[in-house]
Amino acid sequence: MNSITPFHLAFPVHDLGEARRFYGEILGCPEGRSSDHWIDYDLFGHQIVAHLNPGVSRADAHTNPVDGHDVPVPHFGVVLSMADFHALADRVRNAGIRFVIEPTIRFKGQPGEQATMFFYDPSGNALEFKAFADMGQLFAR
Structure with a gap:
């Protein structure tokens, strides 16, 4: 695949005004x-949809260890230019x-080396944004 196909993602938020401030x-x-x-x-060229769900919370937050960090699960985000x-x-x-997770370099010196950062939106949705100095490393093993 040589071109990026935009994805669509729908997720819950507890307040549309807060979503407008945060995402917009x-x-x-x-x-x-x-x-x-x-x-x-x-x-960044992908369609995301914030759906109102006033009862949403991150009370059931979970993490998995990845390269010395506790990565929030579930999460979503996109790969950006550096x-x-x-x-x-x-x-x-x-x-x-x-x-x-503060902006950092993950898998330094290894296949798939990447810049990454994690933060939550006001409704508790975890977001990850990453970048590669060499996009050819996106799926490197």
């Missing part, structure tokens, strides 16, 4: 269609959002 203002995702119960966003990764990390940091 902080992450910089353009808003698409919306209703009183959901909002479409363009997350420049977009650093710009997003700065926006998140400047907004005062706490990183679960």
